Amino acid sequence: MSNADWMQRDLAHVWHPCTQMHDHEHLPLIPIRSAQGLWLHDFEGRRYLDAISSWWVNIFGHGHPDINAALKAQIDELSHIMIAGFTHAPLVELSERLVALAPAGLQRCFYADNGAAAVEVALKMSQHAWRNQGREQKHRFLSLRHAYHGETLGALGVTDIPLFSSTYAPLLQASLRVDGPDCRGLPVAQWEAHCRQAFVRMEQALAEHADELAAVIIEPLVQGAAGMLMYHPVYLQLLRAACDRHQVHLICDEIAVGFGRTGTFFACEQAQISPDFLCLSKALTAGYLPMSVVMVQESIYQLFYDRYETLKGFLHSHSYTGNALAARAALASLDLFSSMDILARNRRQAARMAAHGKQLSSSPHVHQLRQCGMILAFELVDAEQKAYDWRQRRGLLLHRAARERELLVRPIGDTVYIMPPYIVEDDDIDRIFAVLETSVAIACAGQRSDGADTSIALP
Numbered sequence: 001m002s003n004a005d006w007m008q009r010d011l012a013h014v015w016h017p018c019t020q021m022h023d024h025e026h027l028p029l030i031p032i033r034s035a036q037g038l039w040l041h042d043f044e045g046r047r048y049l050d051a052i053s054s055w056w057v058n059i060f061g062h063g064h065p066d067i068n069a070a071l072k073a074q075i076d077e078l079s080h081i082m083i084a085g086f087t088h089a090p091l092v093e094l095s096e097r098l099v100a101l102a103p104a105g106l107q108r109c110f111y112a113d114n115g116a117a118a119v120e121v122a123l124k125m126s127q128h129a130w131r132n133q134g135r136e137q138k139h140r141f142l143s144l145r146h147a148y149h150g151e152t153l154g155a156l157g158v159t160d161i162p163l164f165s166s167t168y169a170p171l172l173q174a175s176l177r178v179d180g181p182d183c184r185g186l187p188v189a190q191w192e193a194h195c196r197q198a199f200v201r202m203e204q205a206l207a208e209h210a211d212e213l214a215a216v217i218i219e220p221l222v223q224g225a226a227g228m229l230m231y232h233p234v235y236l237q238l239l240r241a242a243c244d245r246h247q248v249h250l251i252c253d254e255i256a257v258g259f260g261r262t263g264t265f266f267a268c269e270q271a272q273i274s275p276d277f278l279c280l281s282k283a284l285t286a287g288y289l290p291m292s293v294v295m296v297q298e299s300i301y302q303l304f305y306d307r308y309e310t311l312k313g314f315l316h317s318h319s320y321t322g323n324a325l326a327a328r329a330a331l332a333s334l335d336l337f338s339s340m341d342i343l344a345r346n347r348r349q350a351a352r353m354a355a356h357g358k359q360l361s362s363s364p365h366v367h368q369l370r371q372c373g374m375i376l377a378f379e380l381v382d383a384e385q386k387a388y389d390w391r392q393r394r395g396l397l398l399h400r401a402a403r404e405r406e407l408l409v410r411p412i413g414d415t416v417y418i419m420p421p422y423i424v425e426d427d428d429i430d431r432i433f434a435v436l437e438t439s440v441a442i443a444c445a446g447q448r449s450d451g452a453d454t455s456i457a458l459p
């Protein structure tokens with residue numbers, strides 16, 4: 001069967017996520033037969049270098065032999081059981097390992113099966129913890145402008161990306177919003193001062209609303225889905241201190257940035273803070289199986305522990321909570337962090353990305369190039385360094401030019417980013433940037449107003 005055959009069968013029945021399905025009238029789907037390491041292989045012998053870790057999850061690439069072996073062994077032992085009233089070795093071991101890695105006090109692990117569900121859990125737990133202390137009025141949340149925390153209704157209420165949320169406004173309990181510390185376009189030397197200045201708005205909001213606020217939720221260091229908006233760790237330090245002062249929980253959503261992506265194992269380590277809740281998913285199982293976890297401070301856990309009152313307990317559940325195969329994949333992934341000394345390796349590869357980035361910045365179409373560990377992003381602009389009219393869809397043109405050259409990138413609007421798997425080698429990085437350079441030139445060449453490409457490039 002050819003790519004076209006699979007595409008035709010797919011489009012007869014499959015409804016794809018984050019897609020205006022009509023776009024596939026002119027942008028073909030890519031059916032993938034297999035994937036190994038960095039490469040996805042289609043049904044006609046073409047291949048694509050996965051420079052975005054398949055939506056930020058496959059941190060060790062595809063089909064890693066160690067994770068494959070661990071899963072094969074696990075599947076003959078135990079694949080899934082309910083974990084209300086039961087437990088199993090992979091879950092106990094994973095919880096021990098995560099607690100040992102996490103910032104101080106995050107000693108309790110509550111599992112779910114995707115990122116948005118983890119956010120829902122953290123929001124519910126925060127409100128419930130205040131309620132258990134007799135402070136029912138603390139039930140609102142505060143999030144940053146352009147925040148992304150997932151797309152189920154509760155998570156969408158703290159998400160601030162109109163593309164995803166505006167349609168569903170009548171269904172949402174929108175959170176309070178504060179303009180964030182976006183440092184795009186500033187030299188790195190000015191990031192700290194800018195973030196201190198930006199924090200004034202957060203401080204004001206906390207002072208004004210502390211009585212009704214349960215928690216602030218934030219993506220540490222990088223607001224991913226908004227277009228890789230980056231900021232200095234001092235903002236998190238100030239936020240931790242202010243949340244303590246105003247008695248508001250701090251939820252760090254490290255679903256995108258956890259597990260080594262920003263240079264440290266968890267991004268909040270760079271601010272030397274410990275949140276009340278830490279949400280993890282995406283890279284947790286190295287892109288093998290859906291799983292998420294909310295790590296919680298012991299002192300908060302204790303607020304739910306009660307001899308007499310069932311309803312003081314956290315009764316939330318999902319059928320696939322604590323899946324044994326997912327937990328085993330997560331353990332195998334954690335093993336690779338130590339056996340490959342991933343944080344040191346990432347520092348070297350990030351430096352190589354930075355050197356290429358510097359060179360790429362000499363293109364008049366590459367603006368606001370920025371980097372945080374293994375995330376590098378820039379804006380596509382016209383020759384006068386002005387943003388393109390979004391209807392020109394330069395990001396989509398770049399996506400197409402890159403995939404014709406064996407590179408998978410998926411710009412967010414006109415924000416181009418790479419977030420490669422950690423197994424990326426020197427020559428892979430060289431290849432990624434060579435293709436990016438060509439693709440930028442193609443995407444930005446000439447005027448495009450023919451309206452033939454009606455799709456918006458989505459995250």
Ligand SMILES: *Cc1c(COP(=O)(O)O)cnc(C)c1O
Nearest residue numbers: 114115116148149150224255256
């Ligand atoms: C992806 C993401 C989520 C949602 O995770 P899903 O598994 O896609 O539901 C939440 N928060 C952040 C920061 C994310 O990047």
